[in-house]
Amino acid sequence: MSGSLRYVLFAAWVVALASTPVWADNYIVRLAITVAMYTALVQSWNFIGGFAGYPSFATAAFFGLGSYAGALTQIAGLPSVFAWLFATVLVGAFAALFGAIILRLRGHYFAIASFGVVEVVRLVISSWGSLTGGGDGLNVPLVTGSPNAVAQTFLVVMIALMLIVFVVTVVVDRSRLGFGLRCIQQNEDAADMVGVDTTRYKVIAFALSAMFCGTIGAAYASWTGYIDPSDSFSVVMTVKIPVICLLGGPGTVLGPVVGTAAFLVLEEVFWSNFLEYNRAILGAVIVVIIFLLPGGLLKIPLREVFARVRRRDNNTTAAT
Amino acid sequence: MTGILELKGVSKSFGGIRALNDVSFTLTEGEIIGLIGPNGAGKTTLVNVITGTSHATSGKVLFGGDDVTKQRPYQAARRGLSRTFQIVQPFPRMTVLENVAAGALFGDVSSKGDVKSAMEFARAQLEFTGLTDYADRPASNLTIASRKRLELAKSLAMKPKVLMLDEVNAGLNSGEIDGALTLIRRIADLGITILLIEHLMKVVLSLAQRVLVLHHGELIAQGTATEMVNDPRVIEAYLGQKFSRRAQEGKIHG
Numbered sequence: 001m002s003g004s005l006r007y008v009l010f011a012a013w014v015v016a017l018a019s020t021p022v023w024a025d026n027y028i029v030r031l032a033i034t035v036a037m038y039t040a041l042v043q044s045w046n047f048i049g050g051f052a053g054y055p056s057f058a059t060a061a062f063f064g065l066g067s068y069a070g071a072l073t074q075i076a077g078l079p080s081v082f083a084w085l086f087a088t089v090l091v092g093a094f095a096a097l098f099g100a101i102i103l104r105l106r107g108h109y110f111a112i113a114s115f116g117v118v119e120v121v122r123l124v125i126s127s128w129g130s131l132t133g134g135g136d137g138l139n140v141p142l143v144t145g146s147p148n149a150v151a152q153t154f155l156v157v158m159i160a161l162m163l164i165v166f167v168v169t170v171v172v173d174r175s176r177l178g179f180g181l182r183c184i185q186q187n188e189d190a191a192d193m194v195g196v197d198t199t200r201y202k203v204i205a206f207a208l209s210a211m212f213c214g215t216i217g218a219a220y221a222s223w224t225g226y227i228d229p230s231d232s233f234s235v236v237m238t239v240k241i242p243v244i245c246l247l248g249g250p251g252t253v254l255g256p257v258v259g260t261a262a263f264l265v266l267e268e269v270f271w272s273n274f275l276e277y278n279r280a281i282l283g284a285v286i287v288v289i290i291f292l293l294p295g296g297l298l299k300i301p302l303r304e305v306f307a308r309v310r311r312r313d314n315n316t317t318a319a320t
Numbered sequence: 321m322t323g324i325l326e327l328k329g330v331s332k333s334f335g336g337i338r339a340l341n342d343v344s345f346t347l348t349e350g351e352i353i354g355l356i357g358p359n360g361a362g363k364t365t366l367v368n369v370i371t372g373t374s375h376a377t378s379g380k381v382l383f384g385g386d387d388v389t390k391q392r393p394y395q396a397a398r399r400g401l402s403r404t405f406q407i408v409q410p411f412p413r414m415t416v417l418e419n420v421a422a423g424a425l426f427g428d429v430s431s432k433g434d435v436k437s438a439m440e441f442a443r444a445q446l447e448f449t450g451l452t453d454y455a456d457r458p459a460s461n462l463t464i465a466s467r468k469r470l471e472l473a474k475s476l477a478m479k480p481k482v483l484m485l486d487e488v489n490a491g492l493n494s495g496e497i498d499g500a501l502t503l504i505r506r507i508a509d510l511g512i513t514i515l516l517i518e519h520l521m522k523v524v525l526s527l528a529q530r531v532l533v534l535h536h537g538e539l540i541a542q543g544t545a546t547e548m549v550n551d552p553r554v555i556e557a558y559l560g561q562k563f564s565r566r567a568q569e570g571k572i573h574g
Contacts, residue, residue, distance in 0.1 A: 176425055179435055183411055183422050190409035193371070195397035195427035195478060 036158035042256035050250035053185030062213035064232035070218025091214025099206035122233035137228030249296030330379035354528030402480030404471040410459035427478025
């Protein structure tokens with residue numbers, strides 16, 4: 001997809017999401033908040049999973065840690081924006097530290113280790129009852145205002161986060177860092193041989209993929225007003241995020257945006273129409289899409305499809 | 321003429337196997353040196369130890385006077401110790417140009433470090449190696465001969481001081497080998513020191529000013545190419561004692 005077209009598409013999508021309070025009901029506004037939040041999470045995952053090609057299942061660890069860091073600092077009296085910033089820095093530092101250890105593993109081994117990070121953090125948070133409330137969860141100071149006003153605030157917050165991560169993605173994509181990560185993704189040994197400091201690049205990618213999840217987790221905690229370990233460190237999230245990215249197109253700028261939109265719309269459609277089997281149907285659809293389009297939805301050869309349709313039209317007109 | 325790369329008593333063991341045993345030699349700046357030896361002699365292990373892919377069990381590797389024994393591969397690349405692989409290692413889904421640009425962007429410490437100037441420098445290397453027509457093709461589409469050229473272009477883009485060519489001519493037909501020979505000579509003309517690891521005697525004889533012979537991990541002989549071809553120890557290493565003796569007798573009687 002050409003450079004300027006993708007920015008136009010993205011801008012149109014942002015406007016569509018941001019204007020939902022004007023033209024849609026609360027259900028759609030809530031969906032728009034979720035879309036923006038998931039887009040930002042998937043874009044974050046894209047740094048390590050897409051660009052560097054390291055299949056991380058650690059998103060829930062960063063999201064959950066961020067939500068607890070944000071909640072606890074807010075309870076301690078920090079204004080929400082500063083609490084979110086604190087969560088960002090803390091989670092980024094945490095990821096850099098853990099990344100330096102587990103990024104020595106490759107492929108499936110790394111995937112399992114990253115999954116382990118989620119479990120470790122979850123167990124620590126749920127066992128440390130005196131600080132985190134354990135299984136009872138935590139009540140986060142509520143944002144004051146009418147439900148509609150609160151929803152609009154968080155719509156703006158999540159869209160802003162989505163925009164920030166998008167800009168960072170564009171910058172990384174064009175920079176030396178993105179180039180090096182792509183080298184690592186395609187052939188790590190060769191990357192090392194041409195002079196890429198692979199360890200440093202992987203740690204940077206991992207920290208980048210983590211820190212915004214921390215912000216989003218903290219903002220999510222403020223939005224819902226209540227967090228507990230099973231919600232913050234959900235296995236479903238940790239699997240969903242990579243799947244969405246693969247669906248859209250890993251390692252591309254627009255892939256996470258397209259993937260999230262497609263996934264959440266499909267999820268809503270199946271959920272509202274097939275209450276009992278929606279997960280099974282959704283799972284099957286995703287398997288089929290990823291199987292037929294290993295490069296993601298963005299890799300559909302649109303030009304060829306159009307050309308073929310046009311040829312067919314021409315043939316029919318010629319025949320008549 | 322000064323020594324640019326020096327190995328001092330380098331040994332490398334994998335468990336109980338000694339892949340390299342007390343190897344010492346010096347490369348002089350600007351020369352082309354051949355490294356030959358039968359299969360499993362330790363040639364590739366030697367290159368791995370020099371470029372930091374694996375580390376010497378004992379002994380020292382000195383580059384420009386600095387001890388680089390414990391360096392990591394990316395550090396070797398940035399220092400100017402560049403190599404090509406026996407089994408080519410491209411970035412398969414990148415274009416040929418991007419592959420070479422990766423070398424310029426990360427391996428060349430004198431570069432500005434931005435993607436655009438790396439691409440420009442990469443174009444010059446494609447021109448030099450005759451790959452300009454393939455610039456926008458994915459690297460995985462190239463023929464073996466072109467892939468080997470790509471390896472060379474990628475290494476050159478890193479502005480190396482020493483270039484180690486691990487069997488760049490293996491798997492090429494004789495026409496392609498002639499092309500590669502010309503290219504290697506032109507690289508040497510740039511003042512780059514070349515360590516040529518080869519099976520093909522034709523290549524070694526026509527290029528190398530000096531030849532090192534490795535056998536069972538030990539440096540058994542060194543000298544000019546013609547000396548080495550007639551050296552009984554070398555013949556023995558390749559063909560066994562019987563032939564070595566016969567060759568000697570042949571010399572006496574003939």
